[in-house]
Amino acid sequence: MASYHLSAQPVKRSEGRSVVAMAAYRAGVLLKDERRGTEVDYRRRRGVVHAEILAPDEAAGWLLDRESLWNAVERMEVRKDAQLAREINMALPHELTDAQRLELVRSFVREHFVSLGMVADFAIHAPVVEKGDDPRNHHVHVLLTMRQAGGGGLRRVKTREWNSEAMLAAWRKAWAEKQNRALGRAGHRAQVDHRSLAAQRAVALDRGRRDLAAALLREPEIHIGPKASKASVVRPPVSKVRRVGPRRKTGVSLVPVRRERQYPSSDRGSRIEWIMRRLRSNALRFEKVVAKAERQMARFRQRQVYYASLAREADRVEPTGLEARQAQSARRAHARKRLLEIAYWLTELDLLFFALLHIRESQLVRRTVWSNRLIRALEHGAMRARRRPWMPG
Known part of the structure; x- marks a missing residue:
């Protein structure tokens, strides 16, 4: 099943980042x-898999050279807290071929970024299964200039x-529509949706x-990038009480102090x-919904047995008298109507039940995968620590 992801963030020099290094790593x-x-x-x-720079038709030719482009951006930004570029990260449908994914990215980047005057340096990445990557994790990194090109x-x-x-918001919606057209x-048959889980669930109920x-009942997950993965293993973060924000005078002390933040x-x-x-x-959560669906199915099956027995009894005995026959005909019609309704709801509950079972198992499997990754990373970190030569204090 195709999954949706589009995130945007500025590349900040204040975080110690170099847009030249980022471009080299991604390409x-x-x-x-x-x-x-x-x-x-x-x-x-x-x-x-592929790296390419796209620029407006009227742009200078040297902007298509990766080293010249991003070194020029670094020279233009003189402030130590400058925003150097904008990075867009997008998940790509694993159902498509490499050529189809490349055409999808090119078309979207030209239509929504380059047409506005941006220079776009994009790199398509495929999962490296030998490193433990999810084989469906095809994605693209797009580095965009924050100034128009001419x-x-x-x-x-x-x-x-x-x-x-x-x-x-317009980019997020357009990316979903572009993927769905490409998949079609x-x-x-797979489709993606850029809306929140709550919004998708409301539409499904309507x-x-x-x-x-029911499949959309889950709570949203968070993205775990390489920095967070490494920090959890190499140097686990420790929460401390820290002083944050500007110095201000308080009623207790006339000396300006910074606000205390209780991170622990x-x-x-x-x-x-x-x-x-x-x-x-x-x-x-899905396990509770599965249990509720099982209880509902059990009740419907009991009613199915009851109304089936009423229908059989009405078919077996033929009463005498017009009023008795009319009453029996009404009971027979009522029993058959209820049996049809019960059959419909049992079918719906069967579909719901198996869908919930599949989602519950996928959540547990993914949790096991993350647990195994964490264990392997910790073991690797411990092994590296044992191999490190002893240095006298």
Whole structure:
């Protein structure tokens, strides 16, 4: 089943990031980072299927060179807290072929980013199964300039309209529609939806799709990137009481102090631990709905036996007298009507039951997968620690 994901975030220099290094990593190439005076080499990186730069027709030719483009962006941004670029991450349908995924990405990037004047550097990644990646995890990283491109290069002033929430919402909706059209042309019935789980469930209930509505009862999960995965293993985060925000005077002290934040009281553990708890919670929620469906099916089967016996009795005995025959005919019609209704609801509950069983099992399986990943990572970290040579204090 195809899954939907589109997220956008700025690339911030204040977080210690280099857009040149990011472009090299995503494209799996060697680039020279002029601002840092280093070379970034990711040519041995696996999983990069295709990397390409798209720019408006009237844009300068040098913008199509990855090293020239992103070094120019680094030079233009002089502030230490500058936003260097915008990154868009999108999941790709695993049902499509590599060529179909490439055409889908090219078409969407041209239509919604390049047409506005952005330069788009995108890289399509395929899962590396040998590293434990999910074989369905095809995705694309798109690095976008925050300035419009023209014949002279990039404009000096950033285009602030591209930062609006309305534009992001339009991109999310358009990406879902684009994927669904591509899946339909390729002959696949799978569809994606950009809306929240609650919104999708409300629509399913309006359409009478009880099985689909029940499948959408789960709580949303969170994304776990490489930084969070590494932090959970190499250096698990420890919550502390910290001073945050600007210094202000309070009624207690005339000396300006920063606000105290009690992080230990709100700590929920690492992102991996959090998602494992969420998957377990979703599985338990579906288990309760499955038990409720089983009880409803048992009640309907009891009623089915009762009305079937009434129908058989009405067919077996033929009473005398007009009123008695009319009463028996009414009982027979009532019993058969109820049997038809019960047969319909039993079919619906069967569909709901098996759908819920499948979803519950998938949640438990995914929780086991995350648990195994965490165990392997911890074992790998412990092995590396044992191999590390002893250094005298």
